[in-house]
Amino acid sequence: MSRTLTVLDSAPVDHAANAAAFNENEARVDWHNESLGLMRAKRDRAVEQVPEWEALRAVASSIKEHTLSHLDEYLTMFEAAAIANGAKVHWARDAEEHNRIVHHILVEGRVQYLVKSKSMLTEECHLNAYLEERGIDVVDTDLGERIVQLRKEPPSHIVMPASHLTKEEIGETFAEHLGTAVGLSDPTELTAAARIHLRERFLRAHAAMTGVNFAIAETGGVVVCTNEGNADLGMALAPIHIASMGIEKLVPGPAELAVFLRVLARSATGQRVTVYTSHVHRPEVGQALHIIIVDNGRTEQLGRPDFWRSLKCIRCGACMNTCPVYRRSGGYSYGATVPGPIGSILSPGIDLRKYAALPFASTLCGSCTAVCPVKIDLDAQLYRWRQIVVDAGLADGFKTVAANVGARVLSNRRWLHGGGAIIRIIMKLIPMNVMRRLSGSWGKTRDLPVPPGESFSSWYRANRPAKGPP
Amino acid sequence: MSSRDVILAAVRAARPPAVARPDVSMLRGATVDLAANFTAACVVAAAEVVTSVRADLDSLIAAAYAANGRQVSAMSTTSEGVTRPHSFSDTDVFVCEAVIGVAENGAVWLPLSRLRYRAALFLATNVIVVLDRARIVNDMHEAYRVVNVAEEEFGVFVSGPSKTADIEQALVIGAHGAKSLTILLLDE
Ligand code: SF4
Numbered sequence A: 001m002s003r004t005l006t007v008l009d010s011a012p013v014d015h016a017a018n019a020a021a022f023n024e025n026e027a028r029v030d031w032h033n034e035s036l037g038l039m040r041a042k043r044d045r046a047v048e049q050v051p052e053w054e055a056l057r058a059v060a061s062s063i064k065e066h067t068l069s070h071l072d073e074y075l076t077m078f079e080a081a082a083i084a085n086g087a088k089v090h091w092a093r094d095a096e097e098h099n100r101i102v103h104h105i106l107v108e109g110r111v112q113y114l115v116k117s118k119s120m121l122t123e124e125c126h127l128n129a130y131l132e133e134r135g136i137d138v139v140d141t142d143l144g145e146r147i148v149q150l151r152k153e154p155p156s157h158i159v160m161p162a163s164h165l166t167k168e169e170i171g172e173t174f175a176e177h178l179g180t181a182v183g184l185s186d187p188t189e190l191t192a193a194a195r196i197h198l199r200e201r202f203l204r205a206h207a208a209m210t211g212v213n214f215a216i217a218e219t220g221g222v223v224v225c226t227n228e229g230n231a232d233l234g235m236a237l238a239p240i241h242i243a244s245m246g247i248e249k250l251v252p253g254p255a256e257l258a259v260f261l262r263v264l265a266r267s268a269t270g271q272r273v274t275v276y277t278s279h280v281h282r283p284e285v286g287q288a289l290h291i292i293i294v295d296n297g298r299t300e301q302l303g304r305p306d307f308w309r310s311l312k313c314i315r316c317g318a319c320m321n322t323c324p325v326y327r328r329s330g331g332y333s334y335g336a337t338v339p340g341p342i343g344s345i346l347s348p349g350i351d352l353r354k355y356a357a358l359p360f361a362s363t364l365c366g367s368c369t370a371v372c373p374v375k376i377d378l379d380a381q382l383y384r385w386r387q388i389v390v391d392a393g394l395a396d397g398f399k400t401v402a403a404n405v406g407a408r409v410l411s412n413r414r415w416l417h418g419g420g421a422i423i424r425i426i427m428k429l430i431p432m433n434v435m436r437r438l439s440g441s442w443g444k445t446r447d448l449p450v451p452p453g454e455s456f457s458s459w460y461r462a463n464r465p466a467k468g469p470p
Numbered sequence B: 001m002s003s004r005d006v007i008l009a010a011v012r013a014a015r016p017p018a019v020a021r022p023d024v025s026m027l028r029g030a031t032v033d034l035a036a037n038f039t040a041a042c043v044v045a046a047a048e049v050v051t052s053v054r055a056d057l058d059s060l061i062a063a064a065y066a067a068n069g070r071q072v073s074a075m076s077t078t079s080e081g082v083t084r085p086h087s088f089s090d091t092d093v094f095v096c097e098a099v100i101g102v103a104e105n106g107a108v109w110l111p112l113s114r115l116r117y118r119a120a121l122f123l124a125t126n127v128i129v130v131l132d133r134a135r136i137v138n139d140m141h142e143a144y145r146v147v148n149v150a151e152e153e154f155g156v157f158v159s160g161p162s163k164t165a166d167i168e169q170a171l172v173i174g175a176h177g178a179k180s181l182t183i184l185l186l187d188e
Helices: A015-022 A025-049 A052-070 A071-085 A095-106 A121-126 A127-133 A143-150 A165-177 A187-206 A230-237 A254-268 A297-304 A308-310 A317-321 A323-327 A340-349 A367-371 A377-391 A405-410 A419-429 A432-438 A440-445 A456-463 B004-013 B034-044 B056-063 B120-123 B140-146
Strands: A088-093 A113-116 A137-140 A207-210 A215-216 A221-226 A240-246 A276-280 A290-292 B048-053 B069-073 B092-098 B109-113 B126-134 B154-158 B180-187
Touching: A015 A323, A025 A254, A025 A317, A025 A323, A052 A071, A052 A254, A052 A308, A071 A088, A071 A221, A071 A290, A071 B004, A088 A095, A088 B004, A095 A127, A095 A207, A095 A240, A113 A187, A113 A230, A113 A440, A121 A127, A127 A137, A137 A143, A143 A165, A143 A187, A165 A187, A187 A230, A187 A254, A207 A230, A215 A254, A221 A230, A221 A240, A221 A254, A230 A276, A230 B120, A254 B140, A297 A308, A297 A323, A297 A340, A297 B004, A308 A340, A317 A323, A317 A367, A340 A367, A340 A377, A367 A377, B034 B048, B034 B180, B048 B056, B056 B092, B056 B126, B056 B180, B092 B120, B109 B126, B120 B154
Parallel strands: A088 A290, A113 A137, A113 A207, A207 A240, A240 A290, B048 B180, B069 B092, B092 B126, B126 B180
Antiparallel strands: A215 A221, A221 A276, A276 B154, B109 B154
């Protein structure tokens, strides 16, 4: 079945220009690249300790495919169980309806102060602005999210929202908004200041909103994974808990949940599991539990034979941490709620014209596909979107390889002194075994060139993953 | 049509070709020395593990936090007698007993009945979790076979003290929740 793609009239995202702006500060680009590379290395070390990793990925992928291919059944199963548990279940077709439902719940509960834990869905719905316009005091409580909220910026990464900022910049923000000493930039002291500031917000909140990492169809429960304890403080203290979830968050039962909990944190930060994995099944005495199930374009994506598998995503962020383009162009260059490789296959489905450039913001190196814990074929889907963008006549200016965004990001001026420069830079960014695979015929027949200033062996030792993806 | 019915109809119309539900019952990690692996995983998660016997429980708790202020114990025979969760905001030490521990990641399962005062787990500065050494399972697959997560209103796997790395990815212990987590691993 072929479906019409939405082509809305909105300003297209110019990824190349955004990336070029980010690249003006070379020191920052290097720092950003390395700090995300560190996350990627942590993920590799964690994965190496799990001999059955590939089996877990394969099962995680087929659980998601099974669930998505029976999604109507699992949604109604979940709904029935949640209602039986005493939760109130709401359905929202789009962002506007989601926001209206949240606002209605807050008005009914006479809520003035709302605390939120991290939820990319509420970012996608632009909920904060909607509620603030209506007089609700909204505080994001995840440290990274609070930092960007104080700066009036969106998150630049789905797991580490403030990963584009230096500690000095965060220190300035805290000095301005939290009254910390000017010049304070120690992460421990800044975190301590945020703890005091936010503790007070938790204690006065009337309602808490959380995202949902997994919803268990058989039991009607929602599972929230965090490290800081912010979601739990909100849920345990406020009399109203609102949990918002996309329709794709379902898993069949607790046995399947176990598989995802084994891969999520390892892929995201290299932890074995998040500090808190909270299971909410029923409201406590005196509390109300609301669950909002949101479509907002997901059923359309589900109906696209080439792209429905993007809904398997568990938002671990590994594809961003490993992406040579993301690492050197920054999260904002994508102009979308979800940046990086996964964002570049989700966003064109929402608005093809606006996000036409994103499928080209990739080298198609396949590193994202190699790390994805649910085996989404990200590079293949990026390639497929390129074809659609070209067919729709929307590729003017970036469809040729010379103007390819990925190449432009990577062809930093400093290295443009001789042939093969781009290859050298790509080599610096991609694990060797992935590089070998993608380098094709020439990679097999001769040694890869050595990046300047380093011997090949020392470079390889420093850059190879402990045990890389296939 | 309600939004519910619109969404469900759209899902039905969009359903990809059916994929069978995979068998996950075969999944399990290698059999290991459960207590040793659990302890090692706790260390990675920045939790402290103290090994002892149950008879010494009271003196262990007293010794660990003798100098501290308010102590709330979910294991106490007397009740705190409070209803407002906010009243635990000045808790220095919270003590509770886990149902199981998980060797692969150092997590302990704490359902509401074991917490009694749910908010105290997250408001307390220091948390002590008692765990019977015989109640350690290998991995998350086994954990979900052993506990029924839907049995109670709320339940949580906790692995280490609260932490964040949101500022330049520098690890900071004690973000919003506990600044320290001590596991008392006891032989009966
Ligand atoms: S696409 Fe895969 S790697 Fe990327 S965030 Fe989603 S689950 Fe993680």
